[in-house]
Amino acid sequence: MREPVVDLLRLLTGAIGATFARGMRRSIITPTATIGIRGTGVYLEVARDVTYACTCFGATEILTAPSGRMMESVAVAAENHQARMMMTGARIVPAGFERHSNEEIARLEELAGRPNPFRS
16 A cells, blocks of 8 residues: 655755655655655755755665766665765765754654654
């Protein structure tokens, strides 16, 4: 049975925190990257030329938006927040933990009826 959820989200500007159940692959597209998601919690902030993407738990695959001939892929697996920054025409680089918390992501999981991903 398929969950009644969005398979693809295009985020042009702003911020979003979201969690997704295991199973079907989903994608979030920003002006500078595409983030592939499955069983993951993420926090993103997007402006025209930059994307901040934190894999709060789970795993993501990040592809930079095409800039000439180069496209870079980074697989990020995280149990407790790993962030990346993608800028137009630049490589994917590590970034700091910013503007969200374990409590916020755990609350999103709770609202979806799933357990706290940060408890061992």
